[in-house]
Amino acid sequence: MGVETRVIGTFGYLAPEYAQSGQITEKADVYSFGVVLVELVTGRKAVDINRPKGQQFLTEWARHLLEDNAVDELIDPCLGDRYSENEVRCMLHAANLCIRRDPHSRPRMSHVLRLLEGDMVVDSVSVSAPSSDSASRSWRKANDQQHYQDYSSPARQDSQRVVGRKQQSYDALRAAWDRDKKSISNRY
Template sequence: MSEAYHGEFSGVDKIPGREPKDKDVNMYTNMRNLISLSKNAPPDPPPLCSVCQHKAPAFGKPPRAFSYAELGQATDEFSQANFLAEGGYGSVHRGVLPDGQVIAVKQHKLASSQGDREFSSEVQVLSCAQHRNVVMLIGYCVEDQWRLLVYEFICNGSLDSHLYGHSHDPLDWSSRRKIAIGASRGLRYLHEECRVGCIVHRDLRPNNILLTHEFEALVGDFGLARWQPDGDLGMETRIIGTFGYLAPEYVQSGQVTEKADVYSFGVVLMELVTGRKAIDITRPKGQQCLTEWSRPLLKESAVSKLVDPRLGDCYSEQEVQDMLRCASLCLQQDPHARPRMSQVLRMLEGDIFME
């Protein structure tokens, strides 16, 4: 997101040919005060997407508490016309706040111990995480049995709908690369730059990467996320996440570190290059699991066999090779051998080369 523009104001000149009267002096003083206030006031952030021009939320504000009535009014009482998606957690509706802010309201199903844990996790994590490539939490609602989260509205859906849906044209290579770089920036921030320490997403996949019409990627859905203090392996007895994206050490031992996200991101990179789903039971035996099918081809650097045929010849072979090399490193069995997300980003941008 580009830096906000700060306008410049000139002083008020005296009118030639006469001395100012008292009321003129007062007028000039008031105008100078207004100008001073304008300079000191925080600028409005630029819109998230230049196509939609939706108002972007301001950074630095903590999530606010909404009433259920406020969110009902914003979404036209959660009407079908504003319905966006349905998942295991509940439903998502589009809405508009009185100040013009367009929002997505995620309504959790009736309260349960598991649902409350995921709800609390998402509020706690996103209260501390604000970055241009992370979906911003604007607020929440806890009222009677209702549990709702209020996000900035991301206008162009999720990555999976563009890779595998039938309502969009196939993504071109430059858009795929831009999405990979944007998502890696979001993960780098969560792992290495967030003020509260490392946050592990634990469910990174195309469904949870949201896009603007300019294909700026934002990492979203933090229901399974957890803080990861330095040196904490974060052992889990119950394996949660999405099959096809789970790191082997997590499946085998329940060990959770940020390197599990790096593995999942490697799978996403393979999906961006190949146009194949992580798990696709409609494909022939031996091709249903993307990582298993692609592993020998990655060793051979068989770009022509790996690249999405829908791209034709319209891609940079060097950029594809860079992304495949990056994916191969992310997918290593040993978590300690996987790169950090800051290294992943630099590889995708072509700044460094790693064997």
């Protein structure tokens, strides 16, 4: 009796490499998280066959807009002006890194978290190499230092001033979501 290798997951959230090979990795989870980030900002479902061709798959529709930094085209109109532009840009930047087709060029979740918390700036090039041996860990550490730059003190001070506004932005996004989720659910 053989081992079953069918792919299990929700279509639209599956990383391309997982859908093709059935092998799950941390980077496949990163991809799925990126899809969720795009959903949060756009108010769209991962897959919507009722949309026009080219817009049915959220990542395919959003990918070129993310690369072009077309924030206004990506933001859910239901949000109106009740969001922090800086935080939405941060979320979209993280999403853009997470939904890259090449799993090796996606960041690790710890880096995505730090990016979303405003603790680091992420370079747009490859961020880590897959492996667990000590040589690879050393390479990853050096690579992280090269590609991830912690904010220096002046930027850190600015960041700390924003912390109070972060909670306000989150509360505003949450209130908008709670207020509009019935209409969003009804649209789909």
